[in-house]
Amino acid sequence: MSGYRGTIVERSIEDIKKKIISNDAVVMTSQEICELVEKGEGITIRDVDVVTTATRAVMSGTYAVLSFPVESPFPFKRASKVFLNGITAHVGPCPNESLGMLDLVVFGTAHSHTIPGYGAGHLFREMAEKKSIDVAVTTEGNETFHTQVTLDGMPHAKLFATRHTFKNYAAFVNCSGKPVGTIFHATEFEPDMKTATFSGCGQINPLKNDPQLETIGIGTRMLMNGAQGFVIGEGTRSSPARPNLTGFADMHDMDPSLMGGFSTSAGPECIVSWAIPIPVVSQSVLDAIIVTDPDVPMPVMDVDRRVTIGSTSYADGWRGTDISVEFRPSSCIQCEECRAAECCPMDAIHYNNDRPVMNMRQCFNCGLCTTQCPGNVFRAELGSIRFEMEGRMHEVPIVLRQSDRKRALELEEKLKRMILDGSFVISQMVDTIRS
Structure with missing residues (x-):
């Protein structure tokens, strides 16, 4: 890396796009940048043109918009109720009178009425896997029928985000004296702060790398579950301290391995993956990019009261831990x-x-x-949450992560390759998300 420390350099996204087209651009992942920072490298705006970022996590604020024809044993004017693999699909506003069409909205937090533990996240993944989906229809005339559909039979299938890619989400502990069932744990939370969970990919998260939204805006091209899509604005409950995004992408192009359902003690939730390129257009953008996990804040919340009780950093979850689980079947003791x-x-x-x-x-x-296997068939160091509360330091072992940093790292590598080979073209925003 160069040691250039002269006047501040600023450039436009169009300037960077020209460098990419001429094969002169330097594209790096956020992980590569952070590893150089940790080695003491001095990185300047002249050293890198685009940084790819990613996250993969449980993201409740998800819904799908679907439109497709169905094979019916009889003509019908309109549908009044529809279930996909037992999951409620809300019938859309378009009349579609006597056309045999369904316009549907499926919420990512919806649960199946017929398949225990099955939710919309599972449904979306099975759709992307091109599996056959059961469609149960009740018409306005109170007639019913069942049919099947695959994603290839859906001309329109878009996945939307209402609240994704939080810059820094949170760690959770249970301060109460009773077990708590919650979406933030796969089992009930043990009482008295015995265990912790957390979500967020820390230093590689898109909004950690552009917290002021200088390059991410309305119309920014990104990857959602591996499919090219666009940012369309700020998400619900977004704030300057904890920004998040809305966006959409076509389900036909999505990678099933990047999505799915995640069972919690409060029911199934939805997994979504994002990757966003950050053009290094200014020193302020670069300053955010070079921040590493120890300096990325992670609030600690009491899951019972949903209040913040302390603060730590993402180093607790990702520094000195294992991002993947080692599987050793020969160690099984046959419980x-x-x-x-x-x-x-x-x-x-x-x-x-x-x-x-x-x-x-x-x-x-x-x-x-x-944490559940006495034979150590499954092994990974998960770390501990360390924080101060009421003048006393606490250390609570992490027992579950609701973010998959391993595949997020793979996704930012994929985006880097796509930019370099020309299959992904970075875009100029249409408008800023916030002034």
Whole structure:
């Protein structure tokens, strides 16, 4: 890296796009930048043109908009109720009178009425896998029928975000004296601050790398679950301290391994992945990019009261820990009941001929299995949350992560390759999200 420390350099996104086209641009991942910073490298705006960022996490603020024809055994004017694999699909505002069409909205937090533990996140992944989906329709005339559809049979299928990619989410502990069921844990939270969970990819998160939204705005091109889409504004409950985004992408192009359902003690939730390129247009953008996990704040919240009780950093969750779970089936001691399999929020652990099998493509690397298995079949160092509360330091072991940094790192690498080979073109925002 150059040691240039002269006058502040600013350039436009169009200038950077020209460098990419002429194969002169330097594109790096946010992880690569942070590793150089930790080695003491002096990085300047002249050293890098684009930084790719990513996150993969449980993101409740998700919904799908679907429109497709259905095969009906009889003509019908309009549908009044629709279920997809038992999940309520809200019938849209378009009349579609006597056209045999369904316009639907499916909320990412919806649960199936027919399949236990199955939610919209599972449905969205199965759609992306091109699996056949059961469609149950009740018409305005109170007639009913069932049919099947695949994603290829849906001319319109878009996934939308209402509140995604928080710059820094939170760690959770239970300060009460009773167990608490919540979306922030796959099992009930133990009482008296015995365990902690957290969400957020820290230093590689898109909004950590552009917190002032200098390059991310309305119309910014990004990847959602591997499909090219666009940012369309700020998300609900967004604030300058904790910004988040809305956006959308076409489900037909999504990678099933980057999405899915995640079971919690309050029901199934939805997993979504984002990747956003950050053009290094100014020193202020670069200053945010070079911030590493120890300086990325992580609030600590009491999950029972939903109030902030302390603060730490993302170094607690990601520094000196294992981002993936090691699977050692030969260590299995044949427990009568496998707690790891029972508690896995991804249903990634099964048995074949009395031997454990782990679906690594399904695994979210949350780490919960490592805390449940007495035989150490599943191993990962998850770290601890360290924070001060009421003048006393606390250290609470992390037992579950609701973000998958391993695949987020893979996704920012993928985006880097796409920019360099020309299959992803960075875009100039249409308008800023906030003044």
